[in-house]
Amino acid sequence: GAVVSQHPSRVICKSGTSVKIECRSLDFQATTMFWYRQFPKQSLMLMATSNEGSKATYEQGVEKDKFLINHASLTLSTLTVTSAHPEDSSFYICSASGDRDADNSPLHFGNGTRLTVT
């Protein structure tokens, strides 16, 4: 089955630094990748949608200058949390779709990245 790899699984950084999270589709070409964020005991909230070779589409309330998304190839998307603050501490999860409308096939998710900003 389709595999999505996310790295790192856990990262601790100091306030003010930037952190990059990678999401790779290992056995399929991901035309669309999604970045979600999950706070403890809450739902997964979509942050942005990225299509290969074009700018990401951010959800309302998500700062695009703070959460930089790059989807430079069909197998790799990155999320960079810039100038991280403690309130950015969260669980970030990516998912990938092999087709723009995915003919109702399910999304495949990475294992997530636990970000802790001290």
Added chain:
Amino acid sequence: DQQVKQNSPSLSVQEGRISILNCDYTNSMFDYFLWYKKYPAEGPTFLISISSIKDKNEDGRFTVFLNKSAKHLSLHIVPSQPGDSAVYFCAARITGTASKLTFGTGTRLQVTL
């Protein structure tokens, strides 16, 4: 505005019995629904899905029922096994929105011996 809701944050079921997880939605444009299982510190794993043109879909121990008029779906797991203990999320999608999923708040299922 929580368009997909799971009103039960937790559920405890004895091994071998049926687990019923419920999900309600408000957006009538949703036409495809999915259930995901999630362990702590891991990404969601797809379980089963249903299109709005159907009212039931079955896959092994898992069955999803959809009641469009009530905007309600449920996931039945029978028989429940200890390995089913996890958080279950329902998710909904509108065809034509590039696979964008809206997730419910999750229900933690505990299957006891």
